[in-house]
Amino acid sequence: MERKLIAIDLDGTTLNKQSQVSPKTKAVLTAARQAGHLVSIVTGRPNRLSANIYDDLNLDGPMINFNGSLGHIPHHEWAGEYQYTFDRGIAFDLLAHRAELGIQMIAAEGKHLFLAMQDQPRQIGFFPSVLQSNQILNQKSLTQNPTSLTIAVDRSHQDQLLSYLRHNFNDQIDAAPWGGPDSVVELGAKGIQKATGVEVLAHHYHVQRANIIAFGDEHNDRAMIDYAGWGVAMQNATPAIKQLANDVTAVDNDHDGLANYLADYLHLDVAE
Template identity: 80%
Template sequence: MERKLIAIDLDGTTLNADAQISAKTKAVLTQAREAGHIVSIVTGRPNRISANFYDELHLDGPMINFNGSLGHIPHQQWASEYQYTFNKEVAFDLLAHRQELGINMIAAEGKNLFLAVRDQPVEVGFFPSVLQSNQILNQKTLKENPTSLTVAVDRSHQEHLLSYLQHNFSDEVDAAPWGGPNSVVELGVKGVQKATGVEVLAHHYHVERKNIIAFGDEHNDTAMIDYAGWGVAMQNATTAIKGLAQDVTPLDNNHDGLADYLQDYLKLAE
């Protein structure tokens, strides 16, 4: 079998509902690599909360974070490292209008950037519950352009926020609401998606598109599933992702769906 590039989303795909990698998933991904295939994490998560999974899987190649906006090799220099950013004025504008837009929290992030401001308590697992004084987002602290802005907004204001962003900044950023229970809108550089990162990986490893397998479950996996030669939706994926993918895993992310599928697809020994 030709060498495959296996692009794996984290939440809802490689991770179970407890945000953990099961023993079976770890074993199968290791087996796949031992058989000569490449395993790469391609996630919407920031690098600060993905590197632990990268290390747990003993990966050594590039990782893609922020839905394609950051490509890097953790713990080392990589000549091909890249990071897309947008104008910090977008953050300043949202800060200035946060009351009328119903915004409870804004976090500005990048590879080495984490600043946030919170007006209401927000239970979003990605964010520290207590902010240090050097992590407060304002006009003075945000000195560099961010890669990502994550905005928690009152559910009743979400549509208003999306239309405000569309009207004011649609030439600079793409805004996407998160799936799941939290009313969160994520801003990234216009036109940059997970497929942007997968394309970088494909060039880096000299793998043709037909030999790319991508696994995902949510809206932010759309471009990657579409770009891959073989796009696989998780059993727990959205209807839209299932409709786009070439195949769907028989099992969901809580029952080793990715590992079970790969074992079969790559013909790895039990």
Template identity: 65%
Template structure:
């Protein structure tokens, strides 16, 4: 009898290679895991607009977790357990007035059906359009709903100062996390919500014991999820902190199909 696993996959630096692409081996391995009866889900910091293509490529039908745990939904379908954490839009509007003071280059407010941004100068942050259309312009009049996530591109020299300001003014409502990698970006989400919140909801939904959750990640926004999982696996290319929290570390990086190789081995999937 199958010991069914819930497999939670981070995207960037984990399931995707360094070109942000799903390799043939990764697709084949995930499909084999699903065909064997396991539940595979994407759990990512990305918004749904930038992850649904991978979900479709993998042929998944499970719920997907976006915005680091703040949105749980089933793409293309209504799901009775869909959820979305939001925070007060006033926080976004306050920071819009502080753009000059903190040398903020861009502010984006997002949700499942929300994408608005305001740029004071072009940014090289790949997740955001270089040119905003008229109906994507963030302003006090266009932002009519509370967002799920806010992303701020800020000059590196001002990043810590801005983070301290947000935490001192709004720290009871939101958490602030700097991105890993080369971009100086702060991500703001609802207080206490991170990837483990979404994974735990799915474990309850599918009646999967925590011991039967396998999670893969590489960055600080995976910390709680890796800690929560019965088998938390850090990528070879993961941060030192994540490796210290993990139960195991892959022998290969995300650019060498490290997750797919590890999963095929641990689930004894036929080649």
């Protein structure tokens, strides 16, 4: 079998509902690499929240973070490293208008950047509930352009915020609401998607699109699944992603859907 590039989303795909890599998933991804295939994480997560999973899987190639905006090799210099950013003035504008836009929290992130503003301590998935003094986002502290802005907004204001962003900054950024229970909108550089990162990986490894297999479950996986020669939606994926994909896993991310599918697809012999 020709060498495959396997692009894996993390949340809802590689990780189970406890945000962990199951022993079977680890075993299958290890077996895939031992068989000569390439495994790359392609996630919306920042690097600070995915390097531990990269290490747990013993990966050594590039990882794609922030939905395609950062490509790097953790713990190493890499000549192919890239990072897309956008004007920090957008963050300052949103800080100034946060009351009228119903904004409860803004986090500005990049490879070496984490700053946030929140009106009261709150618990949203990826963010500290209480910020250290050197993590406070304001005009003074944000000295570099961010790769990502993550905005928690009152559910009743989400459409208004999206409209405001389209009206004022449509030529600079793309804004996407998260799936799931939290009312969160994420901003990234205009036109950059997970497929941007997968294309970089394909060039780096000299792999044709036909030999790329991508796994995902949410709207931010759309471009990647479309770009890959073989796009696979998780059983727990959104209806739109299932419709777009070439195939759907038999079971969800909590029952080793990715691992079972990949073992079968690559004819891997993995001990149960």
